[in-house]
Amino acid sequence: MTETLQKQLEFSTSLIERIRVYAIQYGSKEYSWSAWMPEMTNTDTLVRLETKDGQTGIGAVSSCSERDIDLSIAYSMKPLLRGLLGKDGLRVEENWLWMAERRPYIHNSAIATLDIAMWDLRAKQNDLPLSSLLGGKRDVLQAYASIPILENPTANVEFIRQLAQLGLTTFKFHNECVPDPDIKLIKTIAQEFQEQQFGFMFDAECGYDLPGALQVAEHMQGAGFIWLLQ
Incomplete structure (x- = not known):
């Protein structure tokens, strides 16, 4: 100022x-x-x-x-x-x-x-x-879509495709907040969009214990996800 x-x-x-x-x-x-x-x-x-x-x-x-x-x-x-x-x-x-x-x-x-x-x-x-x-600004700020729980991984894939048509390229998922079904979703997303330059994140809503969080994080890292919010 x-x-x-x-x-x-x-x-x-x-x-x-x-x-x-x-x-x-x-x-x-x-x-x-x-x-x-x-x-x-x-x-x-x-x-x-x-x-x-x-x-x-x-x-x-x-x-x-x-x-x-x-x-x-x-x-x-x-x-x-x-x-x-x-x-x-x-x-x-x-x-x-x-x-x-x-x-x-x-x-x-x-x-x-x-x-x-x-x-x-x-x-x-x-x-x-x-x-x-307040002392500063950005000319560009990247937005992401925060996706609620959908019926299954296929529904998430279809929703991402709809959002991508609107110009969005970064997406945050919510799911069951249980490691096994969440890992299934992560693998599906990674497989379906491996050719696209999309960014993916996952929000576990504080649902994991430490071993579960580490297990999910390992799969996310292998799938190229940006971050896990736990």
Whole structure:
């Protein structure tokens, strides 16, 4: 951050006048990421800060819950809202410390949502991309597709082919989180796409013990997978 910008931020104020909180279910289908996990509903908890000088800051976090929309983050945020009204939304670090003092009974994700909104407000107030305000940016960021549990390895193969037609080249799998069926999927993927320049990862959702994780990792290494998330 330049010295000029730092001085500008020090002398600016933007008092928070209203805070709107939304819990929004996204996606029309519930998904599971392991054999022992029930189907989960995805929720975005979104905050919109409005200030007396007409500025807005938006922040959001994602979560998942069993059977129904996740309202826990929005409700956990409630004690913070009254205290933030009237505070200077540009004093992000100071406001974060005030919120953090209220842990552990305040959900970390509730604090994060409001913190993101204040950083967004600060960037807009200074007509800068948030990445520049934080000190750097990338012109290109590689994306990957995170694939939920599908019926069998063949279904995974077909889904990858569909995603590849959209331009995706990197994929992360979820499966049963049991070594033997997961190794079967890894071998199938490696065999089907050995000629393509695709990148593959696997997420075990903390389902393995140490011997199981090492067994799966050995097969992944032989199949050219990038990483195992355990």
